[in-house]
């Protein structure tokens with residue numbers, strides 16, 4: 043099935059509505075030349091690129107990939123089809139497919155993400171001060187399950203180093219939107235965690251199209267406890283107070299390991315606080331429940347997370363009566379997966395682990411597939427499909 047789908051996409055350059063998208067155009071003049079490096083990477087990813095990369099330590103591969111992508115010259119992506127245009131909080135996204143937090147923590151490769159056709163990138167998690175994170179090794183692949191486990195613990199260059207890079211990203215006038223994902227330093231004592239979030243919002247907030255407060259990494263001690271409504275409230279209020287002039291849309295990122303009752307209370311608080319949305323979900327600490335035997339310590343991501351993430355997205359959508367935009371993340375490795383999150387209630391989607399297993403061509407594959415699925419179901423836009431798998435929500 044997978045193979046058949048790939049062949050189908052590989053040979054189609056033109057969307058059903060006739061728009062040419064997914065290809066990468068040279069900047070000025072809008073010629074049809076696609077970025078040669080990316081084209082090569084897409085064509086050779088399944089073989090031999092990925093098998094070669096998988097021989098190396100995962101973190102080393104990650105660093106090398108970022109270093110290469112960071113050197114890529116800017117290329118504008120081809121236009122996206124109108125069905126994919128998504129507007130949230132008055133911000134227009136050319137398409138609803140994003141790069142999840144963690145892959146480009148320090149804003150190193152913006153031009154490449156834009157050229158690949160992402161509608162947005164979530165940069166981060168950024169911490170106020172630079173930190174190394176947990177000792178290595180701290181990242182593992184589980185290829186037979188198309189999964190990763192990590193306990194990186196927020197390695198970050200820190201906000202002062204990331205700021206000029208994000209400023210440059212902005213100055214380039216990229217089509218892609220920029221979300222900034224914030225987290226506290228590991229050494230910060232609990233009574234000062236709120237100050238860390240406020241400092242990040244004050245220094246970097248004005249540069250973001252939207253802000254994500256990460257409350258759900260399993261690798262920073264006790265971080266997940268900040269998901270409790272009263273504690274979440276203190277962070278949200280501090281982040282808002284820290285950017286009095288230009289308040290950016292504010293989302294919180296949640297764990298897939300929350301109980302149904304906890305999730306209900308968090309959703310009620312999110313509505314009460316007039317949050318702008320929820321990112322669901324982060325990695326899971328569960329193993330047996332998602333059918334994985336590997337015992338590496340840390341957060342699990344990738345295919346085994348898909349179903350649970352969709353379930354959580356659905357619960358949030360129902361708990362909030364579809365009133366809060368959701369960015370759906372967890373296990374996406376195909377257009378069908380992305381569509382499942384959208385039908386569960388996500389307005390936009392993003393992925394990390396899918397990029398590792400499927401390569402750069404996945405962005406284009408998902409966009410093409412989403413247009414096909416929308417057409418199949420008689421929807422003329424993504425927003426019409428959001429929550430359509432839920433029945434009527436009252």
Ligand SMILES: Cc1cc2nc3c(=O)[nH]c(=O)nc-3n(C[C@H](O)[C@H](O)[C@H](O)COP(=O)(O)O)c2cc1C
Pocket residue numbers: 142143144145147166167181190192194196223256259295323324325342343344345347371372373374392393394395396
């Ligand atoms: C190696 C790695 C590092 C990550 N780092 C972050 C991070 O810094 N901040 C964050 O909010 N999420 C982080 N994530 C979680 C992802 O953004 C995403 O929520 C999760 O992996 C599920 O999506 P996926 O199955 O598409 O990977 C990381 C994930 C991985 C695999």
